[in-house]
Amino acid sequence: MWDNISLLVIAPLLNVQLLMDGVLIGAIFALAAYGLALVWGVTNVKNLAQGDFVIMGGYIAYVFTTLGIHPILALPVAMVLMFGFGWIIYRLIIAHVIERDLFTSLLATFGLALVIQQTLNLIFGPDVQIAESGFDILFLFGGQVTLAEIKLVALVLAGLLAAMIVIFMKTSRMGQAIRATAQNARAAKIMGIDTDRVYAFTFAMNAAICGAAGVLISMIWVIQPFFGISYSIRSFVIVTAAGLGNLPGVIIAGLGLGAAEQFSGFVLGAEFQQATVVGLLVLVLMYRQIQMRRQRRVVS
Amino acid sequence: MTALVKKRAGLGSILGQAAILAFGVAAPFLFPAYTFQIAMLWIMILFALTWDIMGGQMGYNSLGNILFFGAGMYISAVVQIGIVYDVAEYTAAFGAIKIDFTEAQYYIGFALGIVAAAVGCTLFAAIFGSMVFGLRGPYFAIGTLGVAIAAGELVGGWDYVGGGSGISMPVFPGDVEPRALFFYFLCFISALATFVFLRWVYSGRFKTTINAIRDDEEKAEAMGIHTTRYKIVAWGIAAFFLGISGAIFGNMIGFIEPLEVAFPTVTLGIFMVVMSLLGGKGTLWGPVLGATLFHLLKEVTWIYLLGWQWVALGTLIIVNVVFFQQGILGWAQDKWPQFFGIVVDEKLSAQGAAAREAAE
Amino acid sequence: MTDMIEVSGVSKHYGGVIANNQISLNVPSGRITGLIGPNGSGKTTLFNSIVGFHPIDEGSITFEGQEISKMRVPQIARLGLLRTFQQTRIYGKMNCMDNMMISVPQRHMPLMRMFKKFPAETLERAESILEFVGLYQKRLLPAGSLSFGQQKLLEFAMALINEPKILLLDEPTAGINPTLINGLIDRLRRANEDFGITLFVIEHNMRVIMNLADNIYCLAHGEMLAHGKPDEIQNDKRVIDAYLGAH
Ligand SMILES: Nc1ncnc2c1ncn2[C@@H]1O[C@H](COP(=O)(O)OP(=O)(O)OP(=O)(O)O)[C@@H](O)[C@H]1O
Numbered sequence A: 001m002w003d004n005i006s007l008l009v010i011a012p013l014l015n016v017q018l019l020m021d022g023v024l025i026g027a028i029f030a031l032a033a034y035g036l037a038l039v040w041g042v043t044n045v046k047n048l049a050q051g052d053f054v055i056m057g058g059y060i061a062y063v064f065t066t067l068g069i070h071p072i073l074a075l076p077v078a079m080v081l082m083f084g085f086g087w088i089i090y091r092l093i094i095a096h097v098i099e100r101d102l103f104t105s106l107l108a109t110f111g112l113a114l115v116i117q118q119t120l121n122l123i124f125g126p127d128v129q130i131a132e133s134g135f136d137i138l139f140l141f142g143g144q145v146t147l148a149e150i151k152l153v154a155l156v157l158a159g160l161l162a163a164m165i166v167i168f169m170k171t172s173r174m175g176q177a178i179r180a181t182a183q184n185a186r187a188a189k190i191m192g193i194d195t196d197r198v199y200a201f202t203f204a205m206n207a208a209i210c211g212a213a214g215v216l217i218s219m220i221w222v223i224q225p226f227f228g229i230s231y232s233i234r235s236f237v238i239v240t241a242a243g244l245g246n247l248p249g250v251i252i253a254g255l256g257l258g259a260a261e262q263f264s265g266f267v268l269g270a271e272f273q274q275a276t277v278v279g280l281l282v283l284v285l286m287y288r289q290i291q292m293r294r295q296r297r298v299v300s
Numbered sequence B: 001m002t003a004l005v006k007k008r009a010g011l012g013s014i015l016g017q018a019a020i021l022a023f024g025v026a027a028p029f030l031f032p033a034y035t036f037q038i039a040m041l042w043i044m045i046l047f048a049l050t051w052d053i054m055g056g057q058m059g060y061n062s063l064g065n066i067l068f069f070g071a072g073m074y075i076s077a078v079v080q081i082g083i084v085y086d087v088a089e090y091t092a093a094f095g096a097i098k099i100d101f102t103e104a105q106y107y108i109g110f111a112l113g114i115v116a117a118a119v120g121c122t123l124f125a126a127i128f129g130s131m132v133f134g135l136r137g138p139y140f141a142i143g144t145l146g147v148a149i150a151a152g153e154l155v156g157g158w159d160y161v162g163g164g165s166g167i168s169m170p171v172f173p174g175d176v177e178p179r180a181l182f183f184y185f186l187c188f189i190s191a192l193a194t195f196v197f198l199r200w201v202y203s204g205r206f207k208t209t210i211n212a213i214r215d216d217e218e219k220a221e222a223m224g225i226h227t228t229r230y231k232i233v234a235w236g237i238a239a240f241f242l243g244i245s246g247a248i249f250g251n252m253i254g255f256i257e258p259l260e261v262a263f264p265t266v267t268l269g270i271f272m273v274v275m276s277l278l279g280g281k282g283t284l285w286g287p288v289l290g291a292t293l294f295h296l297l298k299e300v301t302w303i304y305l306l307g308w309q310w311v312a313l314g315t316l317i318i319v320n321v322v323f324f325q326q327g328i329l330g331w332a333q334d335k336w337p338q339f340f341g342i343v344v345d346e347k348l349s350a351q352g353a354a355a356r357e358a359a360e
Numbered sequence C: 001m002t003d004m005i006e007v008s009g010v011s012k013h014y015g016g017v018i019a020n021n022q023i024s025l026n027v028p029s030g031r032i033t034g035l036i037g038p039n040g041s042g043k044t045t046l047f048n049s050i051v052g053f054h055p056i057d058e059g060s061i062t063f064e065g066q067e068i069s070k071m072r073v074p075q076i077a078r079l080g081l082l083r084t085f086q087q088t089r090i091y092g093k094m095n096c097m098d099n100m101m102i103s104v105p106q107r108h109m110p111l112m113r114m115f116k117k118f119p120a121e122t123l124e125r126a127e128s129i130l131e132f133v134g135l136y137q138k139r140l141l142p143a144g145s146l147s148f149g150q151q152k153l154l155e156f157a158m159a160l161i162n163e164p165k166i167l168l169l170d171e172p173t174a175g176i177n178p179t180l181i182n183g184l185i186d187r188l189r190r191a192n193e194d195f196g197i198t199l200f201v202i203e204h205n206m207r208v209i210m211n212l213a214d215n216i217y218c219l220a221h222g223e224m225l226a227h228g229k230p231d232e233i234q235n236d237k238r239v240i241d242a243y244l245g246a247h
C-alpha cells in the first residue's frame, strides 16, 4: 500500500491518469444517480434495482456487438427499450408500493434486482463482458498517460444526455408536471395533473437514463450480471452526499466518487474497489448523522 | 367470552410447542437422510426470529443482520484455532497444515468459540449501532446493507483470517453420524433458546416499548423513553444469537470463506427478511411459520426449477412484499383479532361503566 | 416564587418565515401559565423549541436553571419537561393500558428493568389515572378506535403517569365536546393542584384560558405582544386588535 502511495508521489502523471479515468467514469455514475434522485424526489421510491437497470442497458449494447452492430447505435434503442421496461415495471410493481412505507418499495425493488440479475445470468452467463467499440487509444504526455477515445465519446454523450434531460424538465409539459408533482403531489393532483401518469413516466424515464448509462459503461468498462448492486450503492452514495434535487451536487459527487474509486483501487488493490464504495456510503451516512444531530434531527 | 378464547389460544400454543419440541428431538432419528436439511431449518428459524426483533417489533428494517452471522463464524474460528496454533501461520498455509485436535481441545475450543462469538457479536452490535442508529427508514436499511457488504469485502482482504480463500475449520473428532447428530442438536437447541428467550422478553416492558418505537418514535422520544438504549439492546440480542448460529454453522460446514459462507448478504441475509415477512412480522410465531414454509418450499422446489430458482425467489419477494405484506399471521390477526387477545367489543370493559355513569 | 422555565431572546425561522422573534417569557413553577395568539403566531413553534424538537437560531432556554436549548428531546423529557401534541399522538394499534405503560417514566430506570414485567402497582396507577380522565371503561380497547376527544384525554393521561414537573399542553380543549370542557378544565386544575404539575397551556378558547391561567402571554406574528393577568389581557387593546385581525 505504501509502495503505491510513494509511486503516486514519484510519478505525478499517474495521478493525472487516475483522476482522468475516475472523472470519465464518474460522469456516468452521476447519470444513474440523477435518475435515482429523480424517482426518489417525485415518487419517494428508493429504487434498489437502479444498478440492474444500468447493467440491462449494458447488455443491450453487448447484444448489438454480437450482431455486428456498433454499440453506440444501441444508445437510442436501449433508451426506448428500457423506457418501455420501466413503464411495465411501474404498472406491475411500483404503482402498488408508491403509497406504502419506504421499506416496502426498497424490498420490492430489491426483489426486482434479484430477478433481473439472475435472468441476465441465465441468458448471458456469469462472465465479464465488454461492448467493443473499436475506438483508438490516445497517448498523452509522451505516452505516459493513456486515454481511450471511447471514454471521451462517452463523456460527451453523457453530457449531451444530461443537457437534454435538463431542457426536457424545464420546457416540456411533462417535465413541468413532474416538477410540480415532486414539490407537492396533492396540489398537483388538484390542479388536474394525472399524477399516476407522471409517476409512471418518471420511473420509465429513469429506466431509460439507466439504460443509456449502461450502454456507455459497457463500452468503457465491463459488465457482468451481478455488478448491478454496486451501481445501486454508488447511486445512493452520490444522492445521499449531494441531496435530492441538486443536479450540480450530483455531478460533483459522481465525479468525486469515480476519482476516489480509481485512487483507492490503485493504492489498496482492485479487490478493494467495492469495499471503497460501501465504505464511502457508510462514511457519508455517518457524516450526515452527525450533521443532523447538531440540528437535533435524524437522517430520514 | 374473550377469556375463553384466550384460554383456548393458550392451550393451542402449548400443544403446538410440545409438538414442535417432540419433532425437534425425534426428527434426526425419523428422517436420518434429512438431518442436515432439518438442522438448516432450525437455523432459518433462528434467522427469522432474530431479524424480527428489530425489523418486525421495532420497525428498524436491517438488511445487514447477516453481518453478525459471519462475524460469529470468524470469531469462533480464530478462537478455536488460536488456542492450539498460530492463526496467521495456519491460514497462510491454505489448508496444507492439518492440526490434530484432541477431543478435549476440540470441544473446549468450540465452546470457547461459541461464547466468544456471542459476546463479540453483541459488542459489535453496540458499536455498529452507534454508527447507524441515527438513520431512519430507508437510510437504515441501506446503511446496514452497506456495513454487511463492507464486512465481507474487508474480511476477504484480511490475510490473517485467510482472506478470500477462507479457513478450514477443526475436524470433528468422531464419525459422520455422531457428527451430524451433534451439529443437529446444536442447531436445534440454539433456535429453541432463541425462541424461549424472545418469548420471555416479549412478555413485558421490552416489547411494549420497542413496539412504541416502531409505531411512533418521535412520540416515544417525547415521552422520555431511552430509545437508543432499547435499540442497542434489541440489536444486541439479535447479534448474540446470530453470532452463536454463525459459530455453529461454520463448524458444521467445516470450511468458511467470506462471500458465500460467512456474509452471504443477498442470499441468507435477505432470506431472513423474507421469512419474517412471509410468516407475519412483529409476531412471535410469524417468523417461525415463515421460516418453516420458506425452507420447505425452497428445499422441495429448488431442484425442479432448473436454474430459475433465484428468479423465482426474487419474484416471491416481490409478490410477498407488494401483495401480502402483513404475512400469514398478520392476515389472520386482521381477520380474527379476538384470537390474538385484542378486545374488539366494548361489552367487557363497559360492564362497570353504567353504574359509574349513574353515580356521576 | 421561582421560575421553572425561562425563555430569553429565542428566535426561530423556517426559510423566510420568522416564526419566533426574540421571545422571552417565564413560566413560574406550581402555576398555570397560558399562551395565546392567532393562528400561525408561533405558539407551537415556541413549544417545539422548548422541548428540543428543533434547534433554535438564537437565545437561551433554561429549565430549573439548567440550559436545555442544546439538549435532545428524550433528555429534556427525562428531566421532567413533557409536552402533548396539537395533532394528538397516541399509539393507535395498542390498547389504552399499553399506551399508559409506555409512558411510565424512565428517568432512573436501571438497565435490566427493561426485561421485567410491569408491576401491579403500576397497572393500578394507570387504571386510576384513566379513571381520572374518564377513560377507564375503554382501557382495553385499541386507542385508535377512540374518538378524537378521547384520544386527547388519553394523551393527557399518558403525560400524567409520566410524572412530569411541567407539562406543555398544545390546545387541550380543541376537538373536545363543549359540554365536556368544564370537566376538562377541572381535571387540568386538579393535575396542577393535586399532582403538583406546573402547566403551560396553548389555548384558543378564551373562556377556558381566562378561567384556568394565572398569567397569560400573547404572541402575534412571532412577536411577544402582551403579558399579564387574565383580566389585563382580556382588556388589552393590542390583544383584541390582533385577534380581530386589525394588525
Ligand atoms: N415545519 C415548518 N416549516 C415551515 N414553516 C413552518 C413550520 N412550522 C410552522 N411554520 C410556520 O411558522 C409559523 C408559526 O407556526 P406555528 O405552528 O408555531 O403557529 P401556531 O401559533 O401554533 O398556530 P396555530 O394556532 O394554528 O396552531 C406559521 O407561519 C407556519 O406557517
Ligand SMILES: [Mg+2]
Pocket (backbone or CB within 6 Å): C043, C044, C045, C086
Ligand atoms: Mg399550533
